Amino acid sequence: MHSGQWRLLNGEFLEALPAAAANPRGNATARALSQAQWLIRRKSDGRFLALREGDTVRELQRGALTPSHRVDLAALAEADQATASPRELSGLIDRLHALGLDEADYAERTGLDLVAEPTRLSFAGWDRYARPLWLDDGASRAWRRMRDAARADGIALDAISGYRSHDYQLGIFRRKLARGQTVEQILSVNAAPGFSEHHGGRAMDIGTPGEPPAEESFEATPAFAWLREQANAFGFVMSYPHDNPHGIVYEPWHWRWTAGDR
Template sequence: MHARAARPFLAGVLATVGLLCVAASALALHVDRLDPEETAQLQAVLERLDPLISSHKQSGTANLLTWEELYQPLTEEQRAFLDAVRALRGTDLGATSHYFGELSEPPDVVPVGPQEYLKEGQPILLDAQVLPREAMLAYEAMMEAMAHDLGKRLLVESGYRSPAYQLYLFLFYLPKHDHSIRETNRFVALPGHSEHGYPPRQAVDFINEEGINGEDNPEAFEALPEYQWLAHHAHEFGFVLSYPRDNPHNTAFEPWHWHFEQSDK
């Protein structure tokens, strides 16, 4: 190859190698605890995304956020940070939960609500939620039965979440777990690992009509008569507790988190 002709070729090779090195370094996140540079990058990302998420919550579409919408406000460096987190797998972090992947097409979902609970006598409106149609029908039937038996219902605090919104939530909760990706993964799944984004095994996070959801105190939700009712009857409607005590997935006990298993009909 002539020297003049070789120059573009070598330039292309070097550029490719450079991109591969950048990708490799981007994936080398400090998963036990983000370093100061990564922490600053996370904070910048969350600040950039705050107006977008607030707007989607106001319109009731946060759970349907697309990848394009999530990435659009970010700089190239911030997008690379998201890519690095998105590329992680639960097995990289000591988890044994399933990797469900991402659906090629958005699911057929229907709205839940509007829903509100009472806190100190004041009504609090929950963020808009959606569920796949079959899961919604099963949830409604289950709540009718619970209301008949207990005079109480559980509300859907979180239903279907798009993979893009799941990634945002993972980033949002990172600071609450000392910027540890590994620890955060015990409480919030990475995209593709969450039952919330996989309709054949659709997750539902419940909250009761007094606003008890168990997030800060799982035992408070576990003590509810609504939970005891679920433990005895949820299977009759296709719902299963996803993360009981001492589960094998290295996931914290979540008495509020159940999933609906689609029928084979």
């Protein structure tokens, strides 16, 4: 599969990504990846569980795939053949309640909406850390066009991050709760799982070489000035300006592709 056709398949418990997009650790892993099309990983912790080539699935460790995982594998195969669609939110809501979070109350307090994960995302290039960047199909195309237009104007834009799963955000909460923080303390810094724009694959954090990631100092760079003038032409808007109605701190680095909302 050519990198221009790479996609991330997103299930309830598992993700499938092109084996060629993985960063192997050791020669044995590299050889195994070279013999498969898909790498299957667990969403909750990113652990690699299996390799898939066609209908053949090979566990990387015996017993790595549970019965629920195998049901999810079938859903991933269907997602590969169907048009991308939003995933159900019911499982997320159950997990929010387990953390002591009421989604309706949080939505009312913040004005934020629950954001469903897509069943499939497109490869949008590599981020600053040489990781695959996954975005909604339209957002991926728009990002590439915007990055190339900036380069033509002598401006270097790089991606800090794109799509993040509900599990990723839930993991942040669990780790902080385990360290003794309260839910309210965590919410003062992190959006509740399910309420981050990154979940939908249309939001990304943007930086420029030499500038630290996700810092307010980004607003003083030529890259930010270019985005203020040009990003809207590519469908991107800054989600959290000063004094935004959601009470989220000013984030000059966070931009969302809005053309798909129209």
